[in-house]
Amino acid sequence: MTKAIMLQGTGSDVGKTVLVAGLCRLAANRGLKVKPFKPQNMSNNAAVADDGGEIGRAQWLQSLAARTSSSIHMNPVLLKPQSENGSQIIVQGKVFGQAKARDYQRLKPLLLEHVLQSFAIVSEGADLVIVEGAGSPAEINLRPGDIANMGFATRAKVPVVLVGDIDRGGVIASLAGTHAILSDDDRAMISGYIINKFRGDVSLFDDGNAAINRFTGWPCFGVVPWLKAAARLPAEDSVVLERLVRGTSGALKIAVPVLPRIANFDDLDPLRAEPDVELVFVKPGDRLPGDAALVILPGSKSTIADLRDLRAAGWDRDLETHIRRGGRVIGICGGYQMLGRTVRDPLGIEGASTATPGLGLLDVETEMAPEKTVRNSLAVSAEHGVPLAGYQIHLGVTTGPDCARPSAVIDGVADGAVSAGGRIMGTYLHGLFGSDAYRGKLLESFGLSGERRSYRQSVDQALDEVADELETHLDKGWLAGLLG
Numbered sequence: 001m002t003k004a005i006m007l008q009g010t011g012s013d014v015g016k017t018v019l020v021a022g023l024c025r026l027a028a029n030r031g032l033k034v035k036p037f038k039p040q041n042m043s044n045n046a047a048v049a050d051d052g053g054e055i056g057r058a059q060w061l062q063s064l065a066a067r068t069s070s071s072i073h074m075n076p077v078l079l080k081p082q083s084e085n086g087s088q089i090i091v092q093g094k095v096f097g098q099a100k101a102r103d104y105q106r107l108k109p110l111l112l113e114h115v116l117q118s119f120a121i122v123s124e125g126a127d128l129v130i131v132e133g134a135g136s137p138a139e140i141n142l143r144p145g146d147i148a149n150m151g152f153a154t155r156a157k158v159p160v161v162l163v164g165d166i167d168r169g170g171v172i173a174s175l176a177g178t179h180a181i182l183s184d185d186d187r188a189m190i191s192g193y194i195i196n197k198f199r200g201d202v203s204l205f206d207d208g209n210a211a212i213n214r215f216t217g218w219p220c221f222g223v224v225p226w227l228k229a230a231a232r233l234p235a236e237d238s239v240v241l242e243r244l245v246r247g248t249s250g251a252l253k254i255a256v257p258v259l260p261r262i263a264n265f266d267d268l269d270p271l272r273a274e275p276d277v278e279l280v281f282v283k284p285g286d287r288l289p290g291d292a293a294l295v296i297l298p299g300s301k302s303t304i305a306d307l308r309d310l311r312a313a314g315w316d317r318d319l320e321t322h323i324r325r326g327g328r329v330i331g332i333c334g335g336y337q338m339l340g341r342t343v344r345d346p347l348g349i350e351g352a353s354t355a356t357p358g359l360g361l362l363d364v365e366t367e368m369a370p371e372k373t374v375r376n377s378l379a380v381s382a383e384h385g386v387p388l389a390g391y392q393i394h395l396g397v398t399t400g401p402d403c404a405r406p407s408a409v410i411d412g413v414a415d416g417a418v419s420a421g422g423r424i425m426g427t428y429l430h431g432l433f434g435s436d437a438y439r440g441k442l443l444e445s446f447g448l449s450g451e452r453r454s455y456r457q458s459v460d461q462a463l464d465e466v467a468d469e470l471e472t473h474l475d476k477g478w479l480a481g482l483l484g
Helices: 016-029 057-065 101-123 150-156 171-181 202-216 228-232 238-242 265-272 303-312 315-324 334-338 436-444 455-473 476-483
Strands: 003-009 034-037 040-042 046-048 054-056 077-081 087-091 094-099 128-132 160-165 190-198 220-225 252-257 277-282 294-297 328-332 342-344 355-357 365-367 373-381 387-394 397-399 408-410 413-415 424-427
Touching: 003 016, 003 150, 016 034, 016 057, 016 128, 016 455, 016 476, 034 057, 034 101, 046 057, 046 373, 046 387, 054 057, 054 077, 057 128, 057 455, 077 101, 087 101, 094 101, 101 128, 101 150, 160 171, 171 190, 171 202, 190 202, 202 220, 220 455, 228 455, 252 265, 265 277, 294 334, 303 315, 303 334, 303 342, 303 355, 315 328, 328 334, 334 424, 387 408, 387 436
Parallel strands: 003 128, 003 160, 034 128, 040 077, 160 190, 190 220, 252 277, 252 294, 294 328, 328 424, 342 365
Antiparallel strands: 046 054, 077 087, 087 094, 342 355, 365 397, 373 387, 373 408, 408 413
């Protein structure tokens, strides 16, 4: 049988995603055929799997760490929060429907069968499957019908390692409390725990580990330090935007308004990694900085709702001022749709609003349609002639006079639009800044010269660094049993 282990957390954002990625890379570096798996993910940061269909961006990263092709079965249930309609449900890569939270609970028994089927498919031919939970098993109000944590672990008979985040405080209580409130059957699935995000001398937590063992009987499988390399990895969801600080003060300032339903904001990571770029994430209540040379409108899970919130924040007026000063604007996917004259939704796909005026910065219009475009794409920049590689995940068709000046040619078809003056650009291609040649040309157009390092190589190196740290700080006996 394929060996499997599941990392669950004492709460959300305890670092499970990075630990799974690091363990996948560590196993792959030892020659194992390892694959990641997450039964249920909730994120608007999605990727297109190599076999077609949507998965969480985190599972795409973990497959990269495992040096294996990504698959829709690595994340069989993906929830994408949107506006009035609750969340869009993606099952095994395809749109399954929409549901509010209470209705979704009733769907879980059906979805668990899809989850178990996908787990069996992922396990085929693998030496090891590393599973990531979601949220916390301590949310016992959600335990009936659970598919994300203990509901999956007990059905699939996968042992669990609990991850506690010491950086947020209260890690002893969170681990002991989880032990106290779990049922006997669920508690029996936990084989030990990992302390994550420790700063300073690890030996100072010896008494803490002794206390946890006294309360729970669980062994500690390691105290993992704060992993600096993790900052160079794509983030899983928008919760991290609350902690992102401005990049190093650089010659070029780029502003990004953070909309409530922001999607695929990891498009911006390659720019954030550039030493001569200052990427500013602007939160509601703050103004777009007047000295920004470029404003990027990122993707959105609900274009019309986010367009309404953009106006409520006053960012439409800031954009007009920015353009009058000679600034430039790039819109990606939903951000591209916002730049046009109108966004129409006659079928109510995104909610009750059927049409709303756009920002009017591009002479185009968008109409939402039920068929969703989901594909990996090869493209060429229309302006610079350099290759692009990325993906498309969007609803809607955009047309209009400015489309006669496309921003790119994707799979042989013109995409996007550019304004007559060339300072406003929109595209449906996610990932364009990850193309090193294009990013270099873009920065050169703002007067920044110099060789640009490979973003993909930087991510790959960060994964190796995380794996090395885990090999150093995790219990050698536990690792030998897992990877032996």
